[in-house]
Amino acid sequence: MRIVKGLIFILAAVLLASCASVNQRSAQQAGSIVDYLYPESKNPPAMTPTVTRLRPPVRVGIAFVPGSSWGNGLPEAEKIKLLNRVKDSFSKHAYIGKIEVIPSQYMRAKGGFTNLEQVARMFDVEVVALLSYDQMQFNDTNALSVLYWTIIGAYVVHGDQYDIQTMLDASVFDVQSHKLLFRAPGTSQVKGSASWANFSEQSRAAQVQGYNSAVDQLIPQLQTELDGFRERIKNDAAYKVENKEGYKGGGSMGWFSLALAALLAGVAYAARRTA
Amino acid sequence: MPLAALPELLEFDRHAVLAGEAWRLWTGHLMHYSPQHALVDLATGLAAGAIALRRTGARRLMLALGLGAPFISAGLLLIAPQCQYYRGASGIDIMLVVLAGATLWPGAGRLARGALLLAAAALAAKIAAEALGQAQGWSALPPDVAIAWQAHLLGALAGVIAAIVLPFNRAKRA
Numbered sequence: 343m344r345i346v347k348g349l350i351f352i353l354a355a356v357l358l359a360s361c362a363s364v365n366q367r368s369a370q371q372a373g374s375i376v377d378y379l380y381p382e383s384k385n386p387p388a389m390t391p392t393v394t395r396l397r398p399p400v401r402v403g404i405a406f407v408p409g410s411s412w413g414n415g416l417p418e419a420e421k422i423k424l425l426n427r428v429k430d431s432f433s434k435h436a437y438i439g440k441i442e443v444i445p446s447q448y449m450r451a452k453g454g455f456t457n458l459e460q461v462a463r464m465f466d467v468e469v470v471a472l473l474s475y476d477q478m479q480f481n482d483t484n485a486l487s488v489l490y491w492t493i494i495g496a497y498v499v500h501g502d503q504y505d506i507q508t509m510l511d512a513s514v515f516d517v518q519s520h521k522l523l524f525r526a527p528g529t530s531q532v533k534g535s536a537s538w539a540n541f542s543e544q545s546r547a548a549q550v551q552g553y554n555s556a557v558d559q560l561i562p563q564l565q566t567e568l569d570g571f572r573e574r575i576k577n578d579a580a581y582k583v584e585n586k587e588g589y590k591g592g593g594s595m596g597w598f599s600l601a602l603a604a605l606l607a608g609v610a611y612a613a614r615r616t617a
Numbered sequence: 618m619p620l621a622a623l624p625e626l627l628e629f630d631r632h633a634v635l636a637g638e639a640w641r642l643w644t645g646h647l648m649h650y651s652p653q654h655a656l657v658d659l660a661t662g663l664a665a666g667a668i669a670l671r672r673t674g675a676r677r678l679m680l681a682l683g684l685g686a687p688f689i690s691a692g693l694l695l696i697a698p699q700c701q702y703y704r705g706a707s708g709i710d711i712m713l714v715v716l717a718g719a720t721l722w723p724g725a726g727r728l729a730r731g732a733l734l735l736a737a738a739a740l741a742a743k744i745a746a747e748a749l750g751q752a753q754g755w756s757a758l759p760p761d762v763a764i765a766w767q768a769h770l771l772g773a774l775a776g777v778i779a780a781i782v783l784p785f786n787r788a789k790r791a
Contacts, residue, residue, distance in 0.1 A: 591765030593705030
């Protein structure tokens with residue numbers, strides 16, 4: 343009888359201990375922009391210097407880079423919420439016209455620029471902001487997990503810990519020239535603990551929180567990049583701003599006209615002195 | 618009516634002009650996209666206007682301005698059909714610059730005439746660069762606003778016409 347009791351005790355210990363470590367030690371969700379735009383590419387893509395033509399107000403599409411496998415990443419509703427937040431940061435700029443949020447269903451994994459061009463045509467956009475992501479979740483048990491033995495402890499005691507690190511990157515591409523116009527990153531780290539019974543639910547919520555925090559950090563950086571890009575295209579020969587049908591025109595010669603007026607004033611002054 | 622709505626009421630708006638809002642042919646030149654845009658245009662207009670005023674007199678100068686503004690706007694209607702909206706006084710400024718140059722020409726010495734010819738060539742080159750889309754960075758316009766180079770061309774043309782048609786006191790050559 344003692345031997346049987348001993349065996350039951352050992353079996354229970356093994357089973358309960360395995361309960362405590364039933365969660366995966368780590369998990370990753372990733373949607374890589376390189377995998378999406380340059381699939382199976384062993385050699386670096388050849389870039390030919392071209393002039394990128396922008397016709398304000400520019401029509402912009404915003405999309406998440408598709409993950410490598412189905413179900414990878416956030417639920418679609420959460421993705422749309424995040425994309426709408428990024429959309430708001432674009433809409434503050436006068437030179438940006440229509441902004442379209444592109445659902446993930448239209449993005450094909452490893453679709454490359456062919457898929458990007460198809461989607462851009464479908465949504466009638468000229469520039470696409472692609473949000474790539476890499477979220478790493480590390481799971482550990484702490485000393486309190488020993489109380490899972492009490493069964494009730496599995497529901498009450500926070501014996502499991504998670505550490506979720508998220509990296510988001512918004513890369514803005516001109517679809518026609520395939521040129522990266524600018525990019526802005528956002529990162530976050532979310533740490534927490536949960537009971538064994540609630541671990542999945544809480545860590546899923548923490549994953550969403552990780553994405554939200556990364557977007558919080560990304561948006562100000564995106565604003566800075568947008569402002570910088572607006573100034574850069576004025577002087578960079580690689581970009582050309584062209585008129586679009588129904589454009590707004592302005593009469594402005596800038597400092598050139600003042601220089602002309604100053605030259606005329608000089609001639610007038612000289613003429614008066616010699617008169 | 619809120620003050621913020623005033624620019625929309627006074628700017629050159631192709632559809633509104635064609636619908637009968639004729640005042641926009643004049644007032645569009647007084648509206649600007651930014652304070653910097655307005656200041657540069659105002660400073661140029663004052664300087665060139667002051668030079669032209671000495672020879673043309675106030676009445677003729679006002680006549681040139683009164684006819685030049687709708688000439689440029691009507692020209693935009695004809696030669697820039699894609700330009701839906703227009704703001705800025707640079708077309709008028711160019712007209713005044715050309716008129717001022719023309720008033721200075723008779724009394725100018727060789728060196729001064731050389732400077733005036735150089736200015737004329739620079740102006741022509743600037744308008745050509747704008748027409749080719751190479752001068753967006755030189756303007757004080759917001760990025761979503763394209764330079765209406767046609768307004769500058771029409772302003773130069775209006776200046777030449779004003780210099781030929783308007784009689785002004787020609788100074789003797791030094």
